[in-house]
Amino acid sequence: MIKVLGKIFEVLETVVCESPNPMTPMEIAGKLNMNRPTCSRILKELTDAGYLIRISRQSGYAVGPRSFTFGGMVKYKSQLLEKARPYIKDCAFQLSKSVLLCERQGCERYILSHYNYSPLNIRLKQLSFHDLFETATGMVLTAYAPRNVQEELYHHYRENKYLFFPELKRFEDVLESFEQIKRERIFIRDKFRTLQWIAAVPVCRNGIVTAALGLSAPAADADRNERPLMITELKKTAELISNELSTIETTG
Numbered sequence: 331m332i333k334v335l336g337k338i339f340e341v342l343e344t345v346v347c348e349s350p351n352p353m354t355p356m357e358i359a360g361k362l363n364m365n366r367p368t369c370s371r372i373l374k375e376l377t378d379a380g381y382l383i384r385i386s387r388q389s390g391y392a393v394g395p396r397s398f399t400f401g402g403m404v405k406y407k408s409q410l411l412e413k414a415r416p417y418i419k420d421c422a423f424q425l426s427k428s429v430l431l432c433e434r435q436g437c438e439r440y441i442l443s444h445y446n447y448s449p450l451n452i453r454l455k456q457l458s459f460h461d462l463f464e465t466a467t468g469m470v471l472t473a474y475a476p477r478n479v480q481e482e483l484y485h486h487y488r489e490n491k492y493l494f495f496p497e498l499k500r501f502e503d504v505l506e507s508f509e510q511i512k513r514e515r516i517f518i519r520d521k522f523r524t525l526q527w528i529a530a531v532p533v534c535r536n537g538i539v540t541a542a543l544g545l546s547a548p549a550a551d552a553d554r555n556e557r558p559l560m561i562t563e564l565k566k567t568a569e570l571i572s573n574e575l576s577t578i579e580t581t582g
Contacts, residue, residue, distance in 0.1 A: 337364065341372045345391055354390035364508035410541065411443055413574040418543070419445045421567040422451060425560055428452055428546045429567070430541045431533065434462065434471040437486050449527075449545060463487055463494040463504070464518055466530035469517045473508035474532060474539040480508065504570070516561065520549050527552035530563060531568045535575040543568045 338360050345353055359369040373391055376382040380396035414431055422429035422445035430444040438458040444450050462468035462483060472480060484501050487494065497559050511517050518529045530544035545564050552560065 337362075337368065338372050338376070342376055342397070343457050345395060346393055347391045347457060352385045352389045352392040354388075357390065392404075407442070410535075410575060414571045415443050415568050416539075417570050417574075418443050421445075421545075421563055422447045425545070425547075425563055427560065429564075430467065430544050431541050432467040432471065432544060432572075434468070434475070435540045437462070437483055439465065439468045439471065442541065449551075450546065450548060452546075459486070460490070460492045461467055463492070463498055465544070466517045466519060466528040466546075467542040469507065470496075470511055470532055470542040470544075471515075471539075473511040480504070490516065493523075495519065518561070518563070521546075525549045527557070529564055531565055531576075533568050534572040536577065540575070543571070548553040 332351075339582055341358060341364075344358050344361055355366060355370050355373055358364070358373070359366050362369070365437065373382065373384075377384055377391065377394065380394050382391045382397070383394040384390070385392055390469065412432075418429050418431055425447075427448045428444070428446040428450055431442045432439050434440070435458075439462055440458050440459055444452075444454065459465070459468075462472045472483060475483070484504055498507065507517075516529060516531050518527075520526075521528050525548065526546045527549045528544065528546045530542045532539040533541040533543050543564060546559060547556075563573060
């Protein structure tokens with residue numbers, strides 16, 4: 331039963347991530363390495379339930395009304411997001427860059443809010459990402475996890491052949507990077523694969539790291555004179571969000 335549910339969610343998430351573009355059963359089955367009859371049965375069930383709609387035989391399936399209304403009703407960490415979004419949007423606008431707020435759940439990174447005013451054509455085609463050791467926000471989020479969790483994540487990523495920054499060859503290298511992040515309260519890097527300059531800082535609630543605020547810019551545009559400004563603005567935005575989230579209680 332659990333295995334069947336997993337396949338149903340995989341199919342639904344695949345179509346949702348391509349929204350509003352429809353996908354054919356062949357495209358979905360190929361992407362999920364699933365046999366066609368199973369995929370077709372799941373698509374029919376999701377369509378009957380209203381989560382998907384069938385556009386046509388040639389075009390395939392797209393998000394249905396139940397998925398739309400379901401997504402619109404979801405409220406997740408509303409206090410964090412309601413307070414953070416205006417600051418994130420303003421930071422992205424002021425810098426003309428891409429700025430996002432992320433959290434870690436288990437071994438995956440989730441993007442909770444994202445604003446892009448840069449020339450980068452950024453489209454989020456997944457609901458979550460296995461890139462904790464290959465993104466600035468992922469590194470910051472994992473740096474503040476307990477040591478045993480860091481080690482579990484490292485081995486899980488190695489065993490599943492997920493990507494790492496090339497300098498993180500050993501677990502000792504990872505720990506050294508984490509210590510530097512905690513000392514400096516920031517992670518900065520020219521991303522080697524996508525030619526971006528990336529940075530991330532922690533967002534706290536009453537001193538406890540709850541999320542990471544990240545920024546990305548085309549490496550060619552992030553010149554040495556502009557980088558200090560981006561770092562200052564990113565840190566200021568994280569501090570504003572942290573102050574909004576935190577409370578001070580006093581008895582006298």
